[in-house]
Amino acid sequence: MGIFEGVIVKGIGGFYYVNTDNGVFECRARGVFRKRGFTPLVGDRVVIENSDSSHGVINEICERKNTLIRPAVANVTQLAAVVAKSSPSPNPYILDKLIASAEFVNLKIAVCFNKSDLDEDCALVDVYKNAGFNVIETSAVNDDGIQGLKDFLKDELTVFAGNSGVGKSSLTNKLLGAEVFETGSVSRKLERGRHTTRHSELVELPFGGYIIDTPGFSSFDINTIPLEELAETFREFAQFDEGCRFPDCTHRTEPDCSICNSVKSGMIAKSRHESYVQMYGEIKTARENIY
Ligand SMILES: Nc1nc2c(ncn2[C@@H]2O[C@H](COP(=O)(O)OP(=O)(O)OP(=O)(O)O)[C@@H](O)[C@H]2O)c(=O)[nH]1
Ligand SMILES: [Mg+2]
Ligand SMILES: [Zn+2]
Structure with a gap:
């Protein structure tokens, strides 16, 4: 003993x-x-x-360096937000919530567009590149982008998170060079995964570092971020924040809002701003129900 x-x-x-x-x-x-x-x-x-x-x-x-609530993991240094270019097609709102929750605890982030072999155009790829994210296009069935993914993962503790069926476990197996994790299929009719992975699991990578494969989710709560700090979790907002007319501008619908103007001029993606506004509303409602 x-x-x-x-x-x-x-x-x-x-x-x-x-x-x-x-x-x-x-x-x-x-x-x-x-x-x-x-x-x-x-x-x-x-x-x-x-x-x-x-x-x-x-x-x-031991004392935690950080905690993510969804997926529930501790001490990770990075997030790989995994989406599929298609089948299932990405849900930008869930992706943006996931990214915001990682920004909030200062994780390094990559957005991984998997299933590049399906050769589908996905407008979101440019949205995240333009917003300044490390975007990695991968395929778990050929070697597309796998080296880029390895470079990102090396010597870090990365959590793989994203909807069911996007290929988190398939990518993990690819990186491990062995079929360690069970993978499922995607229902063609519903365009939805089958929630094959039931538990998060941490594994060591043969080239250095660790990853956590997690169960896919279809919704995402986000009321841990204070409203006043929400805009900071949208990284591209900062560079276009040239001062709004109102010092306490919430960047939703106010006049002379530099963020809203940047959305109008196409500098900030509409979908990112929509996610922000929707999250703002969600957090606000949750707050009101507490107090
Ligand atoms: N064409 C293609 N299919 C892929 C790719 N990656 C995964 N798949 C397929 O997508 C389906 C789902 O893959 P999984 O690895 O189980 O997905 P997951 O994200 O782990 O899903 P959950 O465990 O349910 O959250 C399987 O049929 C895989 O073979 C890819 O890069 N290209
Ligand atoms: Mg899985
Ligand atoms: Zn504003």
Whole structure:
């Protein structure tokens, strides 16, 4: 028996799988965490005490560098927001919420347009390039863009997030060079994935770094961002913010708003601004229901 440090690579039904220098241990969290309503997350660095060669208990959770709520992970350094160029076609609102939540905790971000082999034009590619994002077009079925993706991932802890069926697990397998994760199909009629991945899982990359494959989602709550800070999570707004007429301008519909004017002149993508306005409304409503 001993004390080991490790990282939670997976959590299922109250069991946490902790990777240590002495192998993976299936652990329960000490009751005190539950009493405090504190849930261990994939990515947490922990101290465990083992009871045999494969079981133990989590005694301590080290202080987190950051927490993402959706997907629920701790200590990641980057987000790869994965969308498919088509099948399923991207939902810009969900993508923008995901990006904003990552901007809010200062993660490095890449937007990965997967399924480039389908050769579909996707207008959103330019939207995110123009907004200043690292855009990587990939295919999990040929090697398109995989080197670019590897360059982004190397030596970082990256969470892969995005809708069901976009190819997060397929890309993970591609990067690992083995069929480690189960992949599903996309319903042609509904243009929707089948929620094949049920649990987030952290894996080490053979070329350095770690990634977390996560379950796809179809909606996304975002009321952790304070309204006053929402505009800052849309990175391209800053460069066009030349001072609005009202110092407390919310950049939605006010007259002489430099952000709204930049949308009109095409400098800021309409879809990005629409997401901002919609998120603003969503957060505001959530606030009003709390107080
Ligand atoms: N043509 C093409 N198909 C792909 C590509 N990547 C994934 N697919 C297919 O898309 C489907 C869904 O892939 P998954 O890897 O299971 O998607 P996922 O994002 O992990 O989905 P969830 O686990 O449900 O969130 C599978 O049929 C894959 O074979 C790609 O680059 N090109
Ligand atoms: Mg998956
Ligand atoms: Zn404004």
